[in-house]
Amino acid sequence: MKVISCASYYGTGSSAVTDYVSEFDGVFSMTNEEFRFVQDPDGIDDLEFHLVENHNRHNAGHALKRYKRLVDFYNGNIFGRKYAPFFHDRWKEISYRYIDELTDFTFKGWWMYDLYDRGGLFYFRKRIVNKVLHKTIWRDKPDRVLNTMKDEITYCSAPSEQRFVDLTKRYIEALLTEASNGADTVMVDQIVPPSNLPRYTRYFDNIKVVVVDRDPRDLYLLEKMEWKDGVIPHDDVETFVKWYRYTRSHRKRETFDPKTTLFVRFEDLLYRYDEETARMREFLGLDEADHKRPFTGLVPERSKKNTRKWLEYPEAADDVAYIERELGEYLYDYAAAGVEA
Known part of the structure; x- marks a missing residue:
């Protein structure tokens, strides 16, 4: 199975990748639902840390309980079903089996x-x-x-790194096989983060990750003027700039592996559509002949309305100017794309 995933920094437009890849025959798309159980706190990455890297008699078993609780949360309930429908109501069953396989023994304690x-x-x-x-x-x-x-039941687990990775690979493949009915290629959103990727790609035999970022001016204005959901700081532009640098700081010390990871700009998918999608197809190993439903997912002309937002909000000119001074290296080069910024 080939797994295709996108990773982002919140609001940076990674759904454009999901939408584009979903236009291909032979790709099973799990939609824009985010499947974050590998990277989230108490998720698989935390499990490896407590079971393998920092094992002790209490933390290992407790980490398994925390993952089990995360599994239950992601399953959903009568107020809102989360992962269960995507995995034909076998999310908990397959996940509990994984927990059992990782557990050496249990006792009442x-x-x-x-x-x-x-x-x-x-x-x-x-x-x-x-x-x-x-x-x-x-x-x-x-x-x-x-x-x-x-x-109360106490779990005891001390797998080797290789055993942990092997069981995790088998677990994730079992989940995606169940969801996709055995498809050869599965598109799954946000299963890995954009940072520390070599750690996460070990959990897959064949994964391609597209990391997506966008112009900080648009991100700031969309959050401040339209989304207002509080995930991105927007009360003052200075804090936003600190946050933007903070969330991208890993790129100063990490290098993306070109075999597994492709970095794209959201704006390139819109303003340089032919070039950028060709580059993405080559990286992902997708055949252009299988692109049977173009513009049913990614519609550049529609998404362009979410770019160059400073033209809509001239009252934020001072904030935009501050971002341009402080985050110049992250700005999208509209002139190079033949567009007037």
Whole structure:
């Protein structure tokens, strides 16, 4: 199975890649839903850290419980189904099997974080019984602890790096095979991040990642004037500039592997469509003859309306000028694309 994924920095237009690739015959697209279970906190990357790289008797088992909880969250519930429909209601089944395969053995037992994870009220309610006992009938037994979680299960796991990677590869392929009914090529959104990619690509036998970025002026104005969802700082332009540099800082010290990763500008997909999509097809190994539904997903003329937003918001001219001074290296070169900025 070939896996194609896009990675971004929030709001940078990576869905354009998903939309374009979905126009090809022979590609199963999992839509623009983000499948972040590999990279998210408590996800697979965290599992490897606690099970393999920083193993100890408590953290390893706790990490498996945290991943199981993440699996349950991503499954969804009656208020909103998340991953379950994409995997024909087998997301939990396949994920629980992966957890079982990683687990060496279990036993009935608990530790402080089994209380902590359930919240402060739960923790203090459970522990107050011990306080009362030590003030009364256990006054002469200061080390005795009442077992208030007799049914709690502790997981024990210490796989080698190779075993962890092999089981993870098999797990992800099982999920994507179930979702796609065994397609040869699967397009899945955001399964890996744009940073530290060599760590994440180990979990796949064959993956191609397209990292997408866009002009910071548009990103700032879209968030400040239109999206207003609070993910990107926009109350003051100075903080936005710090955030933009911060989220891209990995590119100062990391080099993308050209075998697995392609960097594209969102604007190039719109203003240099023929050139840039040809470059992307070559990298992804897609045949132009299979491009049967052009412009049904990625429609450059429609998406261009989300560029050069400073022309719509002249009142933000001072902020735009500040971004141009501070983030000049990240600005899109409209002149090179034959467009007046």
